[in-house]
Amino acid sequence: MSDRKKVTVNTLKRMKEKGEKIVCLTAYDYSTAAMLDESGVDLLLVGDSAGMVVAGYDSTLPISMDEMVFITKWVSRAKPKALLIADMPFGSYQPDISTAIKNATRFIQEGGADGVKIEGGKRSAETARALVEIGIPVMGHIGMTPQSVNEFGGYKVKGKTDESHDALIDDAKELQDAGVFSIVLEAVKTKTGTDITRAVDIPTIGIGAGPECDGQILVINDLIGSYNGFEPNFVRRYADVGNTIREAVKKFSGDVKSGDYPSADESYE
Ligand code: KIV
Numbered sequence: 001m002s003d004r005k006k007v008t009v010n011t012l013k014r015m016k017e018k019g020e021k022i023v024c025l026t027a028y029d030y031s032t033a034a035m036l037d038e039s040g041v042d043l044l045l046v047g048d049s050a051g052m053v054v055a056g057y058d059s060t061l062p063i064s065m066d067e068m069v070f071i072t073k074w075v076s077r078a079k080p081k082a083l084l085i086a087d088m089p090f091g092s093y094q095p096d097i098s099t100a101i102k103n104a105t106r107f108i109q110e111g112g113a114d115g116v117k118i119e120g121g122k123r124s125a126e127t128a129r130a131l132v133e134i135g136i137p138v139m140g141h142i143g144m145t146p147q148s149v150n151e152f153g154g155y156k157v158k159g160k161t162d163e164s165h166d167a168l169i170d171d172a173k174e175l176q177d178a179g180v181f182s183i184v185l186e187a188v189k190t191k192t193g194t195d196i197t198r199a200v201d202i203p204t205i206g207i208g209a210g211p212e213c214d215g216q217i218l219v220i221n222d223l224i225g226s227y228n229g230f231e232p233n234f235v236r237r238y239a240d241v242g243n244t245i246r247e248a249v250k251k252f253s254g255d256v257k258s259g260d261y262p263s264a265d266e267s268y269e
Contacts, residue, residue: 007042007083009115009137009181015042015214016203022215024205025223028054028071032220033078041082043205045117045217046072048087048147052229053221060146061090065103069111076112085139086113090147093118097130104136117184119145121171125178132179140175142168143209144187155232159192172196184217185209187232208234
């Protein structure tokens with residue numbers, strides 16, 4: 001049991017003020033969430049990336065509210081000290097504000113999350129404001145927002161032109177005005193990540209947004225090497241769990257076939 005204090009939205013704000021980097025990771029199940037929390041991660045995101053790395057969909061678009069609430073419950077059972085944020089899936093907040101409120105409330109009441117994340121800048125600002133007004137902490141997400149992959153025509157880096165750079169800064173400011181506690185910046189040019197980080201008082205969390213962001217986030221399966229699908233340029237692999245599992249299973253298989261497993265000690269004689 002760790003004795004560290006629960007991380008809140010205020011903790012993250014103070015970290016930005018002090019220039020202390022914020023460490024964020026995704027988690028989709030109880031035991032991984034517990035391990036990441038014991039390792040001192042500041043924020044755990046039940047990302048809709050679960051749709052790809054856990055559920056095996058081709059994009060984040062198909063994962064449903066019910067599936068996301070289900071896995072958020074698994075993660076919240078680890079009772080993380082990290083701030084626990086649930087990603088609102090595609091279609092769960094875009095239709096209208098009352099749908100967004102109903103679904104965000106499910107993440108808090110049923111899922112046990114501390115807050116939610118929604119994608120989009122200006123066009124999501126009104127929704128963010130409505131959620132914040134009823135007491136739900138909201139994390140923004142701009143740049144290469146995966147739920148808009150079809151609109152973008154693929155996973156493309158943002159902030160490449162002056163127009164795109166300036167529009168992203170405006171998006172970040174509008175989200176800040178709407179009351180979001182932090183903004184994820186995904187796949188944007190380093191200059192855009194840096195300029196947004198300087199333009200807002202709330203913490204920016206980068207994923208492919210350069211080193212100047214107030215914190216960084218990665219998909220846990222990318223970090224540990226347990227997902228072989230799409231691997232963007234910003235991923236750094238810290239472990240090769242995929243091959244560790246394959247090798248362990250090959251050894252188990254050999255032991256079963258040769259009769260070496262189970263031994264007398266591993267049996268009830
Ligand atoms: O779904 C997710 O995992 C995310 C992070 C990559 C920011 O949105």
